Structures are given as C-alpha cells and as structure tokens.
Amino acid sequence: MRIATWNVNSIRPRLPRFVPWLEQRRPDVVCLQETKLTDAAFDDLLGEPLSRLGYAWAHHGQGQWNGVAILSRVGLDAVAAGLPGDPGFPDPATREARLVAATCGGVRVHSVYVPNGRTPDDPHYAYKLRWLEALGAIVADAGPAAVICGDMNIAPTDADVFDPAAYVGQTHVTPPERAALARLAVGYRDVVRDHWPTERIFSYWDYRAGMFHQDLGMRIDLILATTPVAERVAAAWVDREARKGTGPSDHAPVVVDLDTAPDGDIGPMVPPPSRPASGRGRTIPQARSRRP
DNA sequence: ATGGCTGAGTTGCTCAGA
Numbered sequence: 001m002r003i004a005t006w007n008v009n010s011i012r013p014r015l016p017r018f019v020p021w022l023e024q025r026r027p028d029v030v031c032l033q034e035t036k037l038t039d040a041a042f043d044d045l046l047g048e049p050l051s052r053l054g055y056a057w058a059h060h061g062q063g064q065w066n067g068v069a070i071l072s073r074v075g076l077d078a079v080a081a082g083l084p085g086d087p088g089f090p091d092p093a094t095r096e097a098r099l100v101a102a103t104c105g106g107v108r109v110h111s112v113y114v115p116n117g118r119t120p121d122d123p124h125y126a127y128k129l130r131w132l133e134a135l136g137a138i139v140a141d142a143g144p145a146a147v148i149c150g151d152m153n154i155a156p157t158d159a160d161v162f163d164p165a166a167y168v169g170q171t172h173v174t175p176p177e178r179a180a181l182a183r184l185a186v187g188y189r190d191v192v193r194d195h196w197p198t199e200r201i202f203s204y205w206d207y208r209a210g211m212f213h214q215d216l217g218m219r220i221d222l223i224l225a226t227t228p229v230a231e232r233v234a235a236a237w238v239d240r241e242a243r244k245g246t247g248p249s250d251h252a253p254v255v256v257d258l259d260t261a262p263d264g265d266i267g268p269m270v271p272p273p274s275r276p277a278s279g280r281g282r283t284i285p286q287a288r289s290r291r292p
Numbered sequence: 293a294t295g296g297c298t299g300a301g302t303t304g305c306t307c308a309g310a
Contacts, residue, residue, distance in 0.1 A: 009309080010299055034309090036300075064300060065308075116310060153310070172310060204310070207297035218310075250298075250309080 001074060001105050001258045005031040005149035005223060006242070007113070007204075007251035011067075012037065012045060014249055019049045021242055027255065028074045029104045031111035031149040035059065035067035042069065060100040067097050068113050068150070074105035085134035089115065089127045099135065101142075106261060107229060108142045110135075112150030117171035125171060128153070129180050136184035145261075148188060148224040151204075151251065154181045156190060160219035162202065172220060188224035191256055195236040203238050204251045212243055221254050232258040 004027040008014045011032065022030070035042060042059040050057055054073045060081035061067035070076065080101045088095040098113040112135065117128040139148050154177045158164035167173045192201060202217030211217060225233065235257040243252040 013299070116308080118308085118310090151310095170310085206310070209296045211296090220310075 001029065001107075001260075002027045002255060003029045003031075003107075003109070003147060003149065003223065003258065004239070004253045004255045005033070005111065005151075005221060006253035007033040007151040007221060007249060009034050009249040009251065010036040011042070013247065015045065017242065017247060019053075021239075021253070022049075022053055022055075022071075025239065025253075025255065028072065029107075029109055030055075030069075030071040031109065032069040032071070033067075033111065033113035033151045034065075035061055035069055036064060037061045037067055038063045042067070058100050058102050060097045062097040065096065066113055068100045068111045070100055070102045070104065070109055070111050072102065072104040072109075075103070077103045083131070083134050083138065085137060087127055087130040087134065089124060098131070099138075101138070106145055107258075108146035110139060110142070110146070110148045110150070112148055112152065114151060114153040116153050117177065119171055120169065120174055128171075129176060132177075132180040132184055136180075136186075139184060140187070142226075144226060144228050146188075146226045147229055148185070148222070149254075150222070151220060152181060152222050153220055154178060155218045155220055156181060156193070156222070160201070162216040162218065172218065185224050188226055189230035191223050191225050191230050191233045192219075192236045192238065192254060194230065195233065201238055202252075203254055205243065207250050221251055223254055223256050225256070229258065232261060234259050 038061050039059050042061055055071040056076040057069055057071045058076060058079040059069040083099040086095045101110045115128040115131050117125040153172060155161045155173050161167050161173060202219050203221035205212035205217035233256050237255055239253040239255055
C-alpha cells in the first residue's frame with residue numbers, strides 16, 4: 001500500500017500536474033494540504049478525475065485558506081473532519097480546516113496542516129502550540145495502526161534545515177515547537193528519517209531566489225507511523241520530481257510504500273526502489289502498471 | 293540584502309505562506 005502526502009499550495013492551479021502525478025505514482029492513499037477550496041468546489045473540480053481513477057475522497061475545506069483531504073483506493077471509513085479541542089484562530093469561534101482523518105486499508109490516516117506560527121512573538125505562534133497539543137490528544141488515541149501525514153510546519157532537527165544558523169529564533173525550528181512535535185509523536189516513527197538517517201532531505205523549498213535549484217530547503221512534511229505500520233515500510237522518499245519544472249507547489253510529495261500487513265491483504269505490494277550505491281538518495285521508482 | 297515567488301481576494305493592491 002502506497003501512502004503519499006502533499007501540500008499542493010492550492011489544488012486548482014495544480015491540477016495540470018496533480019492528476020498526471022496520480023496516474024504516474026498511483027498512490028493508494030493521498031493526504032492533501034492547502035487545497036484552498038470549499039468542499040463543494042473540491043467536488044466540482046476533482047470529482048471526475050478522482051472517480052475515473054478509482055478514488056474515494058474526504059475533503060475538509062474552508063475556501064481561501066487551508067483545506068485538507070484524504071483520497072483512497074483502499075477504503076475510506078470513519079471519516080472525521082476537524083480537530084476536537086481546536087483552539088481556533090484568533091479564537092474558538094473561527095476554527096480552520098486543518099485536519100481530516102479516515103481509516104484506509106486498515107490504517108488510521110490523519111491529513112494534517114499545522115498552523116504556520118508566523119513569528120515566535122506573534123499570537124499565531126501560541127495558537128500553533130495549542131493546536132499541536134489538541135492534535136496530540138487525537139493521535140494518541142488512534143489505535144495500533146495509524147499514520148500522521150502532512151505539513152507539520154516544524155523541522156524536527158537542525159539536519160532538516162539547509163542553514164540552521166540562519167533560522168535560529170525563527171518559527172519552524174524553535175525548541176517549543178520541536179518539543180510539541182516530539183510530544184504528539186510519542187509512539188510514532190518518522191519513517192523517512194528512519195530510512196535515510198544521514199541524508200540531506202528536504203520537502204519544501206521557497207519559490208524565490210532559486211532555492212530549489214540550489215537545494216536550499218527544509219523538511220517539514222512528514223509521515224509519522226505507529227510501530228506496527230513503521231515495521232511494514234519498504235520504501236520512503238520525497239518525490240522531488242514533482243517540485244521540478246513549470247507550475248509546481250513549493251512542497252514536494254512525501255511517499256511511503258508498506259508491505260502487506262502480516263495479518264491481512266491490504267492493497268498491492270510495491271517493490272522498493274533500489275538504493276543508490278552512493279549519492280543523495282534521490283532514486284525515484286518508475287511508475288509501474290499493476291492492478292490489485 | 294529580511295528581498296527574491298506564488299496564489300487568492302479585498303485586484304493593479306494587500307495578505308499569507310515558511
């Protein structure tokens with residue numbers, strides 16, 4: 001079973017790339033962030049291509065900002081839109097669309113778009129920390145087979161930032177944010193870092209100043225998996241191809257392939273990509289035509 | 293150098309993103 005997560009930075013202008021990407025990578029489950037659509041607009045825009053490709057979907061949107069979704073070809077059950085205990089911004093009366101959860105192929109899947117925080121002295125930063133605490137209560141109770149996928153807006157360690165010195169005191173790297181991430185991730189593994197412990201891996205590059213071309217980015221899009229799921233991970237990588245060329249999101253997708261569960265047949269099994277003998281771990285598995 | 297780019301709505305500007 002292949003699970004992907006992608007902050008698309010608005011799905012509408014991304015459609016010319018997103019649908020071909022689905023056809024090429026053929027993920028079984030896709031978590032999206034920053035769709036920037038209402039639920040009705042998402043259905044209008046994506047209903048036809050998703051149905052044609054065999055996906056069911058659960059979208060939780062608000063329109064101009066935020067918006068999250070889960071697409072699945074392996075079942076979509078017990079959908080839960082929104083974050084119980086969401087502090088809202090600036091107050092609980094104005095909650096944002098940043099979480100949707102569903103059970104897909106036996107795995108509890110959370111598509112997460114963590115608040116940005118803006119700057120550490122901004123009220124949005126305190127909101128970010130409160131929001132993470134509320135998320136922690138949900139994912140702690142998600143059962144033995146669960147994943148947290150999405151844009152965490154936190155680089156877990158200095159190795160996940162192109163220039164740690166340049167980021168000291170800025171949002172995404174402060175100790176309280178990292179501590180909040182570590183608390184909510186208790187019982188979960190960071191599966192990409194587990195598989196590439198010493199590689200330079202980023203998932204976001206600023207649009208400006210040729211940052212992607214120079215590989216000056218951050219790893220803030222994560223897939224966190226409970227141990228029973230993490231033990232099934234055959235491959236885990238950032239799909240940098242999707243960040244290249246014309247009209248990309250500023251984030252690349254993060255992808256994991258799970259072997260079949262020991263107690264059941266969950267989705268098609270995908271051979272892992274061959275690990276390069278040297279280099280930077282950017283081998284991209286080619287799309288394979290296969291049917292479950 | 294605190295900018296650089298991109299997207300959206302309040303369009304020919306502002307805000308937000310990270």
